[in-house]
Amino acid sequence: MKLNLRRTEELKEEKTQRDDFNQKWYELLINNKLENMLEFEKIAENSVSEVLTIMQYRNILKSRGRGQDITLNNLLDCQIKEESHLLNTLQEMFLEPISNGQIEYFYKKASEKYNDMNEAFRVLYKRRLEDQGLRFMSIVLTI
Numbered sequence: 194m195k196l197n198l199r200r201t202e203e204l205k206e207e208k209t210q211r212d213d214f215n216q217k218w219y220e221l222l223i224n225n226k227l228e229n230m231l232e233f234e235k236i237a238e239n240s241v242s243e244v245l246t247i248m249q250y251r252n253i254l255k256s257r258g259r260g261q262d263i264t265l266n267n268l269l270d271c272q273i274k275e276e277s278h279l280l281n282t283l284q285e286m287f288l289e290p291i292s293n294g295q296i297e298y299f300y301k302k303a304s305e306k307y308n309d310m311n312e313a314f315r316v317l318y319k320r321r322l323e324d325q326g327l328r329f330m331s332i333v334l335t336i
Contacts, residue, residue: 214290215243215244215247217290218247218251218289218290219233219247221284221288221289221290222247222250222251222254222288232250232253233246233250236249236250236253251288251289252326254288255288255325255326259285259288260285260286260287260288261325263282263285263286265314265315265318267282268282268286268314268317268318269311269314271283272310272311272314276293276296279296280293280296283296283329286321287321287328287329289328289329291329295329295330295333298330298333299313299317299329299333299336302333302334302336303336306336313336316336317332317333317336320332320335
């Protein structure tokens with residue numbers, strides 16, 4: 194009986210973590226705009242899951258150009274600003290929540306391969322231009 198109770202608690206915690214992660218996606222995509230919230234909810238009404246709604250709405254926003262106006266110079270400039278500026282820029286560029294751990298992993302992988310971080314950012318930017326559907330970590334894993 195104790196084992197079942199413990200497993201139930203573990204499952205509740207996993208669901209909470211999933212819900213928190215989906216909430217991060219939601220907040221990023223909605224961007225505190227009522228019209229975005231209403232549009233998202235309309236898509237959700239006909240969707241079989243929240244994850245599919247998130248991905249569908251992300252694609253809609255990308256097709257409208259959201260996050261696509263970030264230039265290579267914007268990205269390179271992030272290196273000399275606060276760490277949160279890089280995080281926010283990458284999240285907007287990829288339209289996905291990105292953690293500090295993911296950025297740290299990017300720096301680790303990039304420093305192993307490139308002598309100059311600017312080159313790593315150029316590769317990241319170029320790969321995103323080539324396939325705007327790629328997620329941040331999909332590119333990082335190939336650097």
